[in-house]
Amino acid sequence: MSALDAIYARQSVDKADSLSIQGQIDLCRQKAGEEVQIYQDKGYSGKNTNRPAFQRMMEDVERGRIQKIIVYRLDRFSRSIADFGRLWELLKRHGVEFVSINETFDTSTPMGRAMLNIIMVFAQLERETTAQRVRDNYYQRARLGAWPGGPAPYGFEIGKLPGPDGNLLPGLLPNEQAPVVERIFQDYAMEGASLGSVARALNADGIPAPKRAVWDNVSLSRILHSPVYVMADEDVYLYYQGKGLNFANRLEEFDGLHAGMVVGKRDRSAGKYQDLKEQHFSLSTHYGLIPSALWLQCQYKLDANRQLGGAGRGKHTWLSGLLKCGCCGYSVKVNRDRDKYYLICSGRSNLGLCDASIRVDLRELEACVEAELEKLLAECPDTEAGPAEDRGAAQALAQIDQKIERLISALAESSDLTMPYINRTIEKLERQRGELLERQSKLHKASRAKPEHLRFGPLTFEQKKLVAAQFIGEIRLSGEKAEVIWRV
Numbered sequence: 001m002s003a004l005d006a007i008y009a010r011q012s013v014d015k016a017d018s019l020s021i022q023g024q025i026d027l028c029r030q031k032a033g034e035e036v037q038i039y040q041d042k043g044y045s046g047k048n049t050n051r052p053a054f055q056r057m058m059e060d061v062e063r064g065r066i067q068k069i070i071v072y073r074l075d076r077f078s079r080s081i082a083d084f085g086r087l088w089e090l091l092k093r094h095g096v097e098f099v100s101i102n103e104t105f106d107t108s109t110p111m112g113r114a115m116l117n118i119i120m121v122f123a124q125l126e127r128e129t130t131a132q133r134v135r136d137n138y139y140q141r142a143r144l145g146a147w148p149g150g151p152a153p154y155g156f157e158i159g160k161l162p163g164p165d166g167n168l169l170p171g172l173l174p175n176e177q178a179p180v181v182e183r184i185f186q187d188y189a190m191e192g193a194s195l196g197s198v199a200r201a202l203n204a205d206g207i208p209a210p211k212r213a214v215w216d217n218v219s220l221s222r223i224l225h226s227p228v229y230v231m232a233d234e235d236v237y238l239y240y241q242g243k244g245l246n247f248a249n250r251l252e253e254f255d256g257l258h259a260g261m262v263v264g265k266r267d268r269s270a271g272k273y274q275d276l277k278e279q280h281f282s283l284s285t286h287y288g289l290i291p292s293a294l295w296l297q298c299q300y301k302l303d304a305n306r307q308l309g310g311a312g313r314g315k316h317t318w319l320s321g322l323l324k325c326g327c328c329g330y331s332v333k334v335n336r337d338r339d340k341y342y343l344i345c346s347g348r349s350n351l352g353l354c355d356a357s358i359r360v361d362l363r364e365l366e367a368c369v370e371a372e373l374e375k376l377l378a379e380c381p382d383t384e385a386g387p388a389e390d391r392g393a394a395q396a397l398a399q400i401d402q403k404i405e406r407l408i409s410a411l412a413e414s415s416d417l418t419m420p421y422i423n424r425t426i427e428k429l430e431r432q433r434g435e436l437l438e439r440q441s442k443l444h445k446a447s448r449a450k451p452e453h454l455r456f457g458p459l460t461f462e463q464k465k466l467v468a469a470q471f472i473g474e475i476r477l478s479g480e481k482a483e484v485i486w487r488v
Contacts, residue, residue, distance in 0.1 A: 050398035259288035326478030
């Protein structure tokens with residue numbers, strides 16, 4: 001079978017000003033020979049190469065079935081310089097030329113190859129410049145006291161309030177949920193109260209939680225930490241100053257009436273509101289709901305009770321972070337009383353949502369899981385993270401990249417109010433992407449940490465955690481039963 005010309009067409013989403021896939025194909029046929037193979041991906045981002053038809057095309061390249069690839073526009077093939085550089089090297093190795101109709105160049109010529117590199121550089125620069133402009137706009141609006149965009153915090157709705165120059169800016173107005181916010185701060189400040197006890201009381205009274213079916217520690221912690229509720233005065237200024245925060249306002253502007261916002265990048269590994277050196281505090285146009293003394297009392301209590309670790313960092317078992325209640329799905333925590341270990345559903349102990357009684361013996365569970373892991377390790381080659389795990393992580397990364405691509409595409413048509421929200425969502429997705437990459441790195445380290453004889457028993461406590469996380473999705477506990485959900 002002789003090599004053919006290939007036409008590749010891609011369209012992320014349907015837009016009135018976006019050339020359809022069929023339109024791209026028709027234009028590309030002008031540069032193709034009589035026999036041509038069509039590859040098309042509809043609804044896929046060009047940010048990465050995780051596209052079905054694209055993957056088939058590159059496989060055909062490696063099989064020697066393609067002599068030329070023709071695209072309508074360069075970004076239909078790839079929007080990543082790194083990806084394109086790698087792909088172009090692959091095309092050159094197999095003697096495949098690349099033609100772009102819109103940019104009018106052909107890599108069979110030296111000028112075409114030079115133009116290709118220049119265009120890719122400027123395409124990437126334009127994308128990064130647009131993202132930076134949106135970020136700058138978001139932070140500038142926040143520093144002026146305007147609500148930068150996105151959904152209003154619990155207890156508020158978005159309206160118009162006068163800014164420093166008297167012009168009306170997007171701001172926060174209290175709504176019918178504001179009294180609930182006041183109750184949360186008052187209840188949590190009481191002696192002996194905890195996030196769990198406050199959540200149980202709110203759920204018992206049938207008070208709806210923000211975006212959740214029920215109140216839990218996460219939703220309460222988010223509200224209690226937020227400065228959008230505090231009547232910011234000198235004491236609040238000093239509190240954040242002690243954490244290394246930067247300020248957009250002078251101390252004398254903290255009048256004890258207006259609330260504030262914290263904007264900027266935060267290192268998630270530093271702990272919640274613990275390292276704020278890359279962030280700025282800006283007084284808002286809206287008035288606070290909570291007196292500074294009460295708000296600070298809650299901050300000091302939260303600081304004192306802050307857990308240094310998180311899910312999966314328990315010291316009693318290397319299965320921590322994997323144990324889930326089979327009834328409600330909440331995490332199962334391990335409590336120790338002398339030499340005995342008790343497994344307790346957090347949905348029951350913290351929120352009163354579950355009546356499950358878990359009677360699984362922790363050490364017996366560890367022994368059973370360890371035996372199964374020994375079998376799996378014996379069957380595994382001494383390599384890095386397995387292909388199934390890699391595929392799962394790659395798919396998750398691809399989904400995040402697609403979401404980011406769609407959001408960036410929407411920037412051109414967004415309003416001043418929605419642009420900051422889109423940017424904030426992009427930043428959140430970028431953080432999730434970083435966490436996935438970090439997890440991949442840990443899994444590879446765990447695989448490399450395996451001894452040559454592939455035994456689980458001799459591993460350290462932390463190594464066991466890493467290996468268990470690689471092979472196990474979760475362990476569902478119910479009564480005396482345990483169900484292990486394997487990743488492999």
